[in-house]
Amino acid sequence: MSGGTKAAPRLDTDRLLDDQRTRIIVCCGSGGVGKTTTAAALGLRAAERGRHVVVLTVDPARRLAQSMGLSSLDNTPRPVPVPDAAEGGTLHAMMLDMKRTFDEIVEGHADPDRAGQILANPFYQSLSSSFAGTQEYMAMEKLGQLRRTEQWDLIVVDTPPSRSALDFLDAPQRLSRFLDGRLIKLLTAPTRAGGRAYMKVVNVSFGVFTGIVTKVLGAQVLRDVQTFVAAFDTMFGGFRERAEDTYRLLQAPGTAFLVVATPEPDALREASYFVERLSEDRMPLAGLILNRVHRSPAARLSVARSTAAAEALLPVGGPADNAHSAAVNGGAPLADVTRYPLAVAALRLHAERMQLIAKERRLSQRFTAAHPAVPVARVIAQPEDVHDLAGLRVIGESLSGN
Numbered sequence: 001m002s003g004g005t006k007a008a009p010r011l012d013t014d015r016l017l018d019d020q021r022t023r024i025i026v027c028c029g030s031g032g033v034g035k036t037t038t039a040a041a042l043g044l045r046a047a048e049r050g051r052h053v054v055v056l057t058v059d060p061a062r063r064l065a066q067s068m069g070l071s072s073l074d075n076t077p078r079p080v081p082v083p084d085a086a087e088g089g090t091l092h093a094m095m096l097d098m099k100r101t102f103d104e105i106v107e108g109h110a111d112p113d114r115a116g117q118i119l120a121n122p123f124y125q126s127l128s129s130s131f132a133g134t135q136e137y138m139a140m141e142k143l144g145q146l147r148r149t150e151q152w153d154l155i156v157v158d159t160p161p162s163r164s165a166l167d168f169l170d171a172p173q174r175l176s177r178f179l180d181g182r183l184i185k186l187l188t189a190p191t192r193a194g195g196r197a198y199m200k201v202v203n204v205s206f207g208v209f210t211g212i213v214t215k216v217l218g219a220q221v222l223r224d225v226q227t228f229v230a231a232f233d234t235m236f237g238g239f240r241e242r243a244e245d246t247y248r249l250l251q252a253p254g255t256a257f258l259v260v261a262t263p264e265p266d267a268l269r270e271a272s273y274f275v276e277r278l279s280e281d282r283m284p285l286a287g288l289i290l291n292r293v294h295r296s297p298a299a300r301l302s303v304a305r306s307t308a309a310a311e312a313l314l315p316v317g318g319p320a321d322n323a324h325s326a327a328v329n330g331g332a333p334l335a336d337v338t339r340y341p342l343a344v345a346a347l348r349l350h351a352e353r354m355q356l357i358a359k360e361r362r363l364s365q366r367f368t369a370a371h372p373a374v375p376v377a378r379v380i381a382q383p384e385d386v387h388d389l390a391g392l393r394v395i396g397e398s399l400s401g402n
């Protein structure tokens with residue numbers, strides 16, 4: 001470290017996994033930073049260290065899902081064999097099925113007739129499979145369900161691939177606000193209010209309003225929304241309460257949030273927002289996971305020295321060099337021709353790598369300057385995508401600094 005920048009405290013992920021008080025780990029972060037990979041790697045490592053774990057993944061890459069025995073979206077945890085598990089250690093994994101989770105809530109809260117009506121309603125069908133925020137809501141819902149079974153000693157949760165990490169916290173409330181909101185109330189006023197006096201007051205403006213809505217949405221959609229909400233009415237309280245319950249669960253001391261980011265400006269900016277938001281909401285942040293960090297096996301060879309060495313291997317341009325260059329390189333530009341093309345290429349690559357490492361270090365120092373108390377763990381960028389248990393194990397080892 002240079003120039004008075006303070007190093008971040010180290011995040012000890014093994015201690016977090018070994019601490020029996022840790023009951024829920026939530027991996028958050030912006031799109032594509034490695035949330036699913038981290039969640040799966042932590043789950044595997046925790047099982048290997050003797051915990052009874054379930055990992056809830058959202059949209060894992062196909063090959064990774066297959067390697068964990070997740071071939072279908074059936075919303076139930078499946079056992080994953082962990083050959084090196086310490087005593088008592090087991091791993092289960094599941095993929096979130098957003099629509100199935102929503103259907104189960106409906107089935108669990110309405111009598112069979114009503115449930116049937118709701119499930120068949122086209123508005124419900126589009127809401128449950130595509131409304132922005134449904135996936136986040138359902139991830140929280142599933143987490144609440146898994147926790148209530150008391151079957152797991154540790155639940156590791158992956159979060160949906162939203163652009164912004166904050167969506168995971170915001171979307172459930174947005175969804176229950178929407179379901180409980182003014183637009184829906186207005187749309188369904190005739191079926192709800194019933195009383196004539198109320199109808200008189202509302203009728204004129206409501207008539208104009210529904211007229212417009214009908215034009216925009218179409219009469220069928222409006223009817224769908226009305227019947228859906230009428231049938232769903234009894235569950236509204238339930239929805240909001242559940243979102244609030246899960247929110248409280250996330251604030252509980254047994255929960256640990258891990259914010260995942262790559263050492264890039266956008267991902268770290270998102271991580272910053274998220275860290276601030278967690279503290280505003282009094283949610284327990286365990287630390288930052290800086291994923292896909294680059295290293296060099298020859299870190300002592302600086303950019304300046306490797307660039308100079310590459311240049312020294314280039315010919316200065318004498319006649320002998322010229323003749324040689326033309327022979328080796330088929331007449332390529334003189335300045336780039338050398339008797340040691342591999343060495344020059346390697347030195348240049350090394351210089352580029354060292355520049356990248358320096359840039360990543362500056363970005364991570366900037367994050368730590370803004371959040372000096374947030375512990376950080378680093379995961380080395382692997383040469384290939386992570387798609388099997390062996391790959392996950394390497395990530396877990398890198399994460400723990402071993």
Ligand SMILES: Nc1ncnc2c1ncn2[C@@H]1O[C@H](COP(=O)(O)OP(=O)(O)OP(=O)(O)O)[C@@H](O)[C@H]1O
Pocket residue numbers: 029030031032033034035036037038058059061159160161162291292293379380381382383384385386387395
């Ligand atoms: N340390 C690493 N080294 C190499 N590849 C990695 C590393 N971490 C993640 N990857 C790869 O990066 C890709 C994205 O990772 P992952 O799916 O875990 O991200 P995500 O945050 O869950 O993405 P999304 O927001 O789309 O859900 C995957 O192909 C994964 O194998």
Ligand SMILES: [Mg+2]
Pocket residue numbers: 035036037058059060158159160161
């Ligand atoms: Mg993912």
